[in-house]
Amino acid sequence: MNAGGRSINYLRISVTDRCNFRCRYCVPAAPFSVIPHDQIARYEEILKITRLACDMGITKVRITGGEPFVRKNILSFLQQLCAIKTLSDISITTNGSLLTRDKIQALQDMGIRRLNFSLDTLDSARFQTITRRDRFDRVWKAIMTAHELGMAPIKINTVVIRGINDDEVADLAALTREFPFHIRFIEYMPMGDSHMEKQQQVLTAEIRQRIETGLGPLKEKPHRSYDGPSKNYHLPGASGVVGFITPISSHFCSECNRLRLTSRGYLRPCLLNDYEKDILTPLRDGADETQLKEIIQTSLKHKPRCHSLGQQHPKDIPISHMTSIGG
Numbered sequence: 403m404n405a406g407g408r409s410i411n412y413l414r415i416s417v418t419d420r421c422n423f424r425c426r427y428c429v430p431a432a433p434f435s436v437i438p439h440d441q442i443a444r445y446e447e448i449l450k451i452t453r454l455a456c457d458m459g460i461t462k463v464r465i466t467g468g469e470p471f472v473r474k475n476i477l478s479f480l481q482q483l484c485a486i487k488t489l490s491d492i493s494i495t496t497n498g499s500l501l502t503r504d505k506i507q508a509l510q511d512m513g514i515r516r517l518n519f520s521l522d523t524l525d526s527a528r529f530q531t532i533t534r535r536d537r538f539d540r541v542w543k544a545i546m547t548a549h550e551l552g553m554a555p556i557k558i559n560t561v562v563i564r565g566i567n568d569d570e571v572a573d574l575a576a577l578t579r580e581f582p583f584h585i586r587f588i589e590y591m592p593m594g595d596s597h598m599e600k601q602q603q604v605l606t607a608e609i610r611q612r613i614e615t616g617l618g619p620l621k622e623k624p625h626r627s628y629d630g631p632s633k634n635y636h637l638p639g640a641s642g643v644v645g646f647i648t649p650i651s652s653h654f655c656s657e658c659n660r661l662r663l664t665s666r667g668y669l670r671p672c673l674l675n676d677y678e679k680d681i682l683t684p685l686r687d688g689a690d691e692t693q694l695k696e697i698i699q700t701s702l703k704h705k706p707r708c709h710s711l712g713q714q715h716p717k718d719i720p721i722s723h724m725t726s727i728g729g
Contacts, residue, residue: 403455403460403661403699413455413462414663415452415466415663417465417473419442420469422469422472422499424534426532426563427563437665441666445482449479450694452483454695458699461490462493464494464495465494480494484514493516495517497519497520497521501548503547516555519548521558522560523570525538528567531566554582557584559588560574560585563602568608576617578636578637581642586647588649591674603650618638621636632645658705661702667681671706675706678701679700679701681697
């Protein structure tokens with residue numbers, strides 16, 4: 403598939419908008435309702451859409467939420483997803499709190515090797531402040547279990563927020579000296595009705611300066627296919643990777659190869675643009691494969707060349723909150 407000269411081969415699938423955390427930068431400040439179950443795409447519908455997208459050139463899938471492991475029978479669904487032979491890469495983004503050793507082993511047995519953990523602090527009290535849940539020990543145990551069982555690369559995604567966890571960036575980066583983890587610092591994206599203020603945003607130049615002041619110079623690493631938008635570096639003597647994802651300070655829109663399928667069954671060609679195309683309703687109404695593929699192609703025609711976040715006067719600030727999209 404193609405969108406404005408960009409080859410689209412990556413589908414991010416949100417299997418639920420529900421999450422067992424309430425992270426302050428993700429969940430909207432105002433009360434909100436979860437999507438009713440009958441409006442959530444069923445597993446067989448997600449698989450149908452995924453197979454059609456694979457026919458059109460998708461080779462890589464990432465499963466997201468909310469928190470994907472809160473959805474019942476997720477392992478059975480993942481097993482069926484792994485049976486799609488044209489998919490060369492399947493990965494999962496998770497907060498890790500529901501991942502037991504048995505579940506991680508089951509993922510490995512299916513052939514899934516890559517997990518992205520969301521973790522914004524190494525301090526258990528601060529973790530509870532950020533997520534509103536006292537589950538740091540569970541998350542850290544899941545990360546270490548995945549490491550012990552040979553999952554690789556293990557990526558840890560950290561959203562840096564001024565006044566909350568910006569003083570920890572060197573400590574988090576230092577993990578790469580002890581473990582072969584990819585510690586990826588993500589610039590906060592103002593979306594929807596968030597609890598965070600724009601002035602709490604910390605951009606990559608400052609994050610990098612803090613790391614180098616505390617730990618020494620970062621050396622750039624060659625870009626690899628599974629790095630995605632992350633610009634990767636390593637510290638002297640470190641086996642792991644320090645990465646920066648820069649949606650605000652340095653757009654990577656021209657390299658974006660992603661299409662998103664939300665848990666409501668909408669195709670979203672850009673995370674930071676509110677355009678969505680309903681594919682679930684036509685599927686339930688009996689649309690044939692040709693018609694469904696036309697919907698996929700139509701959605702890609704609306705993939706913008708560039709988002710406007712980070713500009714002085716942005717044209718489009720997404721009103722959708724992250725839990726409704728899948729990140």
